[in-house]
Each structure stands twice: as C-alpha cells, then as structure tokens.
Amino acid sequence: MFDLEKAIADWRRQMVKAGIKTPVPLEELESHLREEIERQTGSGLSEAEAFRAAVHKIGAAQGIQSEFRKVEAAKEDRQWQLAQIMLVAFTGLSPILCASAAFSKHGVASEMTPGQLISILAAATSLPLLAWGGRLSYRLFPVIQTKRAREAIHLTYLLPVIFWWIGFLRLILPRYDFTVGQLMVTLFWALFPTMGVCIGLLWGIEAAARKKVAMAGS
Amino acid sequence: MYSVSMIRKELVAASAEPLILSLLSRGESYGYAIIQEVKARSDGKLQWTDGMLYPVLHRMEHRGLIKARWGESETGRKRKYYSLKKDGKTAMARHQEQWSLVHSVLAGLRKEQYV
Numbered sequence: 001m002f003d004l005e006k007a008i009a010d011w012r013r014q015m016v017k018a019g020i021k022t023p024v025p026l027e028e029l030e031s032h033l034r035e036e037i038e039r040q041t042g043s044g045l046s047e048a049e050a051f052r053a054a055v056h057k058i059g060a061a062q063g064i065q066s067e068f069r070k071v072e073a074a075k076e077d078r079q080w081q082l083a084q085i086m087l088v089a090f091t092g093l094s095p096i097l098c099a100s101a102a103f104s105k106h107g108v109a110s111e112m113t114p115g116q117l118i119s120i121l122a123a124a125t126s127l128p129l130l131a132w133g134g135r136l137s138y139r140l141f142p143v144i145q146t147k148r149a150r151e152a153i154h155l156t157y158l159l160p161v162i163f164w165w166i167g168f169l170r171l172i173l174p175r176y177d178f179t180v181g182q183l184m185v186t187l188f189w190a191l192f193p194t195m196g197v198c199i200g201l202l203w204g205i206e207a208a209a210r211k212k213v214a215m216a217g218s
Numbered sequence: 219m220y221s222v223s224m225i226r227k228e229l230v231a232a233s234a235e236p237l238i239l240s241l242l243s244r245g246e247s248y249g250y251a252i253i254q255e256v257k258a259r260s261d262g263k264l265q266w267t268d269g270m271l272y273p274v275l276h277r278m279e280h281r282g283l284i285k286a287r288w289g290e291s292e293t294g295r296k297r298k299y300y301s302l303k304k305d306g307k308t309a310m311a312r313h314q315e316q317w318s319l320v321h322s323v324l325a326g327l328r329k330e331q332y333v
Contacts, residue, residue, distance in 0.1 A: 032249050032250050036268065059268060070273070
C-alpha cells in the first residue's frame with residue numbers, strides 16, 4: 001500500500017539533507033509538491049505515480065539548493081560591503097572625533113603638555129592605520145573558508161584583548177595617581193592600538209576568505 | 219516555418235524575471251499558479267523546472283521587487299502569495315523596454331532578409 005504521507009516525509013528528509021532549509025523554502029516546495037500531486041491524481045494517475053511525477057517535476061534537490069546558495073551569497077556579499085563601509089567610517093572618524101573633543105572648549109587639551117597631545121593623537125591615528133593596514137594586506141593572511149572557523153579565530157584574539165582592557169581599567173589604572181595629561185596618554189595607548197590590531201586582524205582574515213570565494217566563483 | 223524546439227537554457231533563465239514581474243503585475247499569485255500560467259500561455263513550450271522557480275522568487279524578494287505573505291488555499295493548504303512592489307514595477311518597465319529593443323532589431327533584420 002503506497003503511503004503518500006510517508007513518501008512526502010522521506011522526500012522532505014532528502015531535501016533537508018541536500019541543504020534546503022526549513023521552514024523557508026521547504027514549506028513552499030512541499031506545498032507545491034502537494035498541489036502537483038493533486039493535479040496528477042486529478043488527471044487519473046495513482047497516488048504513487050502522481051508522487052513520482054511531481055517529485056520529478058520539482059527537480060533535483062542539489063540543483064535547487066545551489067541556486068538558493070547563489071541568492072544567499074549575493075545577500076551576504078551586500079552585507080559585507082555595508083560592514084566594510086561602517087568599519088572605514090568608524091576607524092576613520094575616531095581619531096578625528098577624539099582630536100576635536102580634546103581641543104574643544106571644555107576639552108582636556110589645555111591641561112596637557114604639547115608632547116602629551118602629540119602622543120594621544122598618534123595613538124588615535126594608530127587605529128585606522130592598523131585597521132586599514134590589516135584590510136589592505138589581506139593577501140598575507142591565511143584563507144579560512146568556513147565561517148565557523150573564522151569566528152573561532154576571531155574569538156581567540158578578541159577575548160584576551162577584552163580581558164586586557166578590563167584588567168587595565170580596573171586593576172592597573174587605579175593604582176596610579178596621574179595628571180590629566182598622563183592619564184590621557186596612558187588610556188589612549190592602552191586602548192587604541194589594541195583596537196586597531198583587532199580590527200586589522202578581523203578585517204584582513206575576512207577579506208582574505210571572501211576574496212578567495214569571489215575569485216573561485218568567477 | 220520552423221516549429222519551436224527546446225528553448226535555450228539561457229533564454230529561459232533570462233526571461234524568467236520579466237515573465238514573473240509581468241504576471242504579478244496583474245495581481246498577486248503563488249509559485250504553482252505562476253508556473254502553470256507560463257506553461258499555458260506558451261502552449262507548453264516554456265516548461266520551467268518547478269523547483270527552480272523558488273530561488274528566482276527569493277532573489278527577487280530579497281532585491282525588493284516583490285513581497286510575500288503566507289496565505290491559505292481554498293482547501294486550507296498553506297501557500298506563499300507574491301505581489302509586485304513599486305521597485306518591481308520599475309524593473310518590469312525596464313525589462314519591457316529592453317526586450318522590445320532586442321525584438322525590434324531582430325524583426326528589422328528579418329524584414330531585410332526577405333526584401
């Protein structure tokens with residue numbers, strides 16, 4: 001006895017195995033399958049024959065999935081371009097904003113020696129230089145294709161840096177009695193270069209992987 | 219007159235988006251109905267692989283040309299209905315311009331052939 005529901009369930013399992021995601025678009029495809037089966041049985045075929053014909057009409061799961069993959073890739077590509085623009089804006093604007101804050105009317109510039117001012121501006125500039133340097137030298141980075149692996153690698157350097165920041169701000173800094181100028185210099189050099197290195201690494205690794213994918217696809 | 223044989227894959231792929239946009243411009247519809255209508259209007263010559271329609275629909279949805287909502291058929295089955303968005307209307311107009319252009323150039327050349 002042909003069990004239609006079981007056959008459809010098996011078909012669903014095959015689709016999922018090929019990578020078709022639930023609920024979208026698997027629900028859509030199943031709904032389509034059922035309508036086609038109905039039409040075929042309406043024309044006189046048995047349930048089993050209708051099922052086979054409908055499955056054949058829908059087509060191979062791999063073909064459908066690779067087409068869906070292309071749509072996903074285009075979507076991800078756009079998100080990546082947007083993220084890059086935001087990174088450029090953030091890394092580029094931070095030193096400018098810091099400088100204007102320091103030199104504003106209520107800023108700390110007045111309480112700092114010229115040497116200290118130059119020092120903090122240099123620290124702030126290290127952020128975009130390190131970040132953009134990482135991005136531009138993506139060819140030097142290893143190509144890590146799977147997203148999960150890249151995420152794990154990003155964590156391995158981001159977590160220690162975050163601990164460093166917390167440790168610095170809560171344990172190291174309070175031990176010292178700094179003037180405003182000394183405090184600014186210490187803060188800037190503790191935070192900005194490390195942030196620059198992190199962003200540079202992240203950006204470079206991501207760019208290396210995505211450029212490779214883009215070249216492979218062309 | 220030669221009879222129309224298997225239509226080239228590239229032509230089928232290129233015509234998918236303008237066909238879908240034009241069909242949806244007449245009202246919302248769902249995947250299965252779209253395929254049946256294309257088949258009917260082309261006397262069975264344009265037979266899309268059913269499953270391949272859905273990645274195309276998703277790409278068009280992602281690009282903001284069409285929008286989707288889940289509804290129900292008369293028998294209570296869940297169905298995803300698609301409708302045209304404003305950007306879709308502009309895209310459709312652009313497609314129609316380009317197809318008319320290609321068609322008029324080809325038609326002009328054919329006319330010259332028989333002169």
